[in-house]
Amino acid sequence: MTAPAVSPKAHHRGGLLLWFAVLGGAIAWALHLAAAWSTDELACFAGHHEISGTPLYVVITLMVVIPGVIALAALGTALLVRHRTSGTAVEEGRPDGTRRDRTRLLATVGIWANLLFVAIIAFDGVAVVVIPQCRS
Known part of the structure; x- marks a missing residue:
């Protein structure tokens, strides 16, 4: 019995999903690290307590939550890929x-x-959100 033929487009999509499953959390953490801490420091250094009318606390919280959701999506994708490749007798x-x-x-x-x-994103997010912004 031969394996079903897979179109090149489906093969390419599967490869991208696998790479997202492996590297998605790392990329999300890097984006979180660069965005949350630098926004906090730069806004406070400039003496601002809001960004475009949005309180700094809300902006920083979003910069924690969005990468966290991306990392959770990568985790879910990895679990799905592992589940789909298990139970198959080779x-x-x-x-x-x-x-x-x-x-x-x-x-x-x-x-x-x-x-x-x-x-890491969760613990770092606690630090970014709990430590008061613009202490001076």
Whole structure:
């Protein structure tokens, strides 16, 4: 029995989803780190307590929540990929067995990495939101 043919477009989309599952949390954390802390410091340095009429507290909170949601989406994608590659018996000599094993390994790495980045964003978010902005 041969595996069903996969269109190049579907194959490309699957590859992008796998990369999002592995790297999405790391990219979300990097964006959070650059945006939240720098916005806080630059706004306070300039003496502002709001950005475009929005209180600084709300802007900083959004810069924590949005990357957190992205990291959770990457975690969910990694869990979905791992679930879809589990329970499949790989027959000896089947050419897609190695690809499936590699995909499962990357999904597992994505799960653990995204759990770590969700925790980092959450703890860092607590620090950014709880520590008073513009102390002076």
